[in-house]
Amino acid sequence: MASEFELIDLFKDIGSKYYSKNSIIIPPGDDCAAFTSSKPIVTSVDSSIEDIHFPKDIKPSLIAYRSIAVALSDIAAMGCRPIAFSISISNLINNREWYEDFASGVKEISDEYEIPLIGGDFVKGPLNINVIVYGEPYNKAILKRNGAREGDGIYISEQVGRAKQGLNELKSGLKESINTNYYLKPKPKFALGEKISEIASACIDTSDGLLVDLKHLLDSSGVGAEIYLDEIPITKDINDVNAGDDYDLCFTVPSKANITNFYKIGEVTNDKSIKFFSEKGYDISIEGYEHFK
Amino acid sequence: MASEFELIDLFKDIGSKYYSKNSIIIPPGDDCAAFTSSKPIVTSVDSSIEDIHFPKDIKPSLIAYRSIAVALSDIAAMGCRPIAFSISISNLINNREWYEDFASGVKEISDEYEIPLIGGDFVKGPLNINVIVYGEPYNKAILKRNGAREGDGIYISEQVGRAKQGLNELKSGLKESINTNYYLKPKPKFALGEKISEIASACIDTSDGLLVDLKHLLDSSGVGAEIYLDEIPITKDINDVNAGDDYDLCFTVPSKANITNFYKIGEVTNDKSIKFFSEKGYDISIEGYEHFK
Numbered sequence: 001m002a003s004e005f006e007l008i009d010l011f012k013d014i015g016s017k018y019y020s021k022n023s024i025i026i027p028p029g030d031d032c033a034a035f036t037s038s039k040p041i042v043t044s045v046d047s048s049i050e051d052i053h054f055p056k057d058i059k060p061s062l063i064a065y066r067s068i069a070v071a072l073s074d075i076a077a078m079g080c081r082p083i084a085f086s087i088s089i090s091n092l093i094n095n096r097e098w099y100e101d102f103a104s105g106v107k108e109i110s111d112e113y114e115i116p117l118i119g120g121d122f123v124k125g126p127l128n129i130n131v132i133v134y135g136e137p138y139n140k141a142i143l144k145r146n147g148a149r150e151g152d153g154i155y156i157s158e159q160v161g162r163a164k165q166g167l168n169e170l171k172s173g174l175k176e177s178i179n180t181n182y183y184l185k186p187k188p189k190f191a192l193g194e195k196i197s198e199i200a201s202a203c204i205d206t207s208d209g210l211l212v213d214l215k216h217l218l219d220s221s222g223v224g225a226e227i228y229l230d231e232i233p234i235t236k237d238i239n240d241v242n243a244g245d246d247y248d249l250c251f252t253v254p255s256k257a258n259i260t261n262f263y264k265i266g267e268v269t270n271d272k273s274i275k276f277f278s279e280k281g282y283d284i285s286i287e288g289y290e291h292f293k
Numbered sequence: 294m295a296s297e298f299e300l301i302d303l304f305k306d307i308g309s310k311y312y313s314k315n316s317i318i319i320p321p322g323d324d325c326a327a328f329t330s331s332k333p334i335v336t337s338v339d340s341s342i343e344d345i346h347f348p349k350d351i352k353p354s355l356i357a358y359r360s361i362a363v364a365l366s367d368i369a370a371m372g373c374r375p376i377a378f379s380i381s382i383s384n385l386i387n388n389r390e391w392y393e394d395f396a397s398g399v400k401e402i403s404d405e406y407e408i409p410l411i412g413g414d415f416v417k418g419p420l421n422i423n424v425i426v427y428g429e430p431y432n433k434a435i436l437k438r439n440g441a442r443e444g445d446g447i448y449i450s451e452q453v454g455r456a457k458q459g460l461n462e463l464k465s466g467l468k469e470s471i472n473t474n475y476y477l478k479p480k481p482k483f484a485l486g487e488k489i490s491e492i493a494s495a496c497i498d499t500s501d502g503l504l505v506d507l508k509h510l511l512d513s514s515g516v517g518a519e520i521y522l523d524e525i526p527i528t529k530d531i532n533d534v535n536a537g538d539d540y541d542l543c544f545t546v547p548s549k550a551n552i553t554n555f556y557k558i559g560e561v562t563n564d565k566s567i568k569f570f571s572e573k574g575y576d577i578s579i580e581g582y583e584h585f586k
Contacts, residue, residue, distance in 0.1 A: 126421075
């Protein structure tokens with residue numbers, strides 16, 4: 001049995017070596033943490049719940065890693081670099097081993113992206129991990145969802161459906177594979193976000209499914225699209241265009257920009273509908289994860 | 294039954310009239326919100342759980358108001374002004390009426406402090422409200438816990454135990470009184486924080502109990518104190534010095550500073566212990582709410 005203060009001790013120094021690099025002027029341990037930046041601050045919160053956002057019975061270190069990674073993906077989707085993060089943990093378990101393993105997952109991703117943990121909260125309740133992320137632009141540009149315009153190309157950087165495949169493999173009892181790792185330890189696309197931050201007209205991360213997330217982007221921009229289903233790299237079958245958890249970036253780029261090495265999957269239109277084209281005969285509609293449906 | 298998107302609609306414009314005043318440059322609806330500030334950013338997250346942080350069966354609007362107020366109190370404790378807040382809601386209920394009432398509480402406190410809601414998350418799970426707050430210094434100074442020095446006076450601004458009294462009244466079936474309001478709708482001490490931000494040497498908000506929170510401040514500062522129990526304004530009895538939920542500020546001020554209109558309850562010493570003095574014969578030890586104890 002661990003006390004709240006023992007638990008705080010497990011977490012309080014995670015990433016402390018990155019305070020200076022990220023201009024953290026008040027570290028955890030006060031009523032608030034504080035940091036400085038000469039640029040705009042981007043911020044988001046993501047909640048991860050057992051059996052919804054991660055399977056029951058995965059290791060606490062993986063719960064930690066994944067919950068933080070998916071939150072960081074929102075910073076990458078803005079074309080920004082991460083500064084710091086906080087975690088609020090609700091858990092019914094209070095044995096020290098659980099928290100030690102959880103903290104090791106927090107430390108791993110803190111070191112991977114050189115970002116410190118700057119705050120959090122512990123409460124006793126059903127397992128629920130809330131991660132708050134803070135970031136700033138690499139240069140000046142911040143990518144938004146609402147900038148897509150007629151004629152822009154629509155791009156993704158990786159094949160869709162790998163996370164779903166990984167989750168299915170996990171559920172079937174497989175412990176570790178390339179796909180299970182892809183699901184359990186998503187890699188926020190910071191380098192990609194930086195690369196496209198000055199040329200893309202709009203961007204979103206693909207957490208709920210490529211098509212439903214693309215639809216959010218198009219709706220925000222007040223436009224539609226023609227989608228070339230045959231051009232979308234799939235893992236198992238065409239339903240992968242509706243598979244969640246990939247955490248790739250889906251972005252639009254004006255046609256005059258020079259962009260290579262990505263999958264062009266369609267074009268933005270002024271018509272507000274989404275039209276699918278396939279010579280292979282694929283037939284698909286948009287589905288996506290919606291809570292409370 | 295409400296869909297996630299209907300719920301988002303209930304919340305997306307709360308406090309939008311304060312975007313400009315608080316330099317919100319990307320409102321909710323994107324992967325992240327964004328704001329600018331020429332000053333340091335202070336930030337904190339607070340988790341509120343049914344039956345721990347608020348009683349079962351209080352109105353959703355009060356759950357919302359209270360959860361946000363206690364999070365904002367951390368900004369006040371830093372002597373800072375609030376800029377914005379986000380809310381992550383886990384709830385098993387998904388009827389529209391619950392969320393409409395909850396949103397009305399969010400709107401009330403947003404208007405009271407002129408701060409916008411800039412983000413959040415909805416998940417289906419046991420009731421758990423996480424509130425993230427963002428602030429900046431009024432001028433330059435940020436109050437911390439670690440600046441108390443020998444000879445500093447120790448102050449509070451209000452009588453202790455009113456929130457506990459309010460909670461007891463609620464539990465005994467009373468619907469509304471000055472005390473129940475004090476418990477249900479705590480008022481973060483922003484004006485007080487601003488007033489003392491340039492003269493106090495250290496500050497903390499009294500969420501867990503005056504004595505235990507004062508002990509956190511003294512430990513952070515590496516000092517001790519002599520406490521004059523007879524000088525502490527109490528509500529019911531001397532045990533109120535260990536009652537939580539008051540959300541006053543407890544702060545230390547160098548002896549040479551001129552400060553009036555507050556309760557001086559003790560003095561900082563170099564000895565790391567806390568000594569209690571009472572001519573009335575009060576005998577007390579430090580207790581405070583600790584999760585997982």
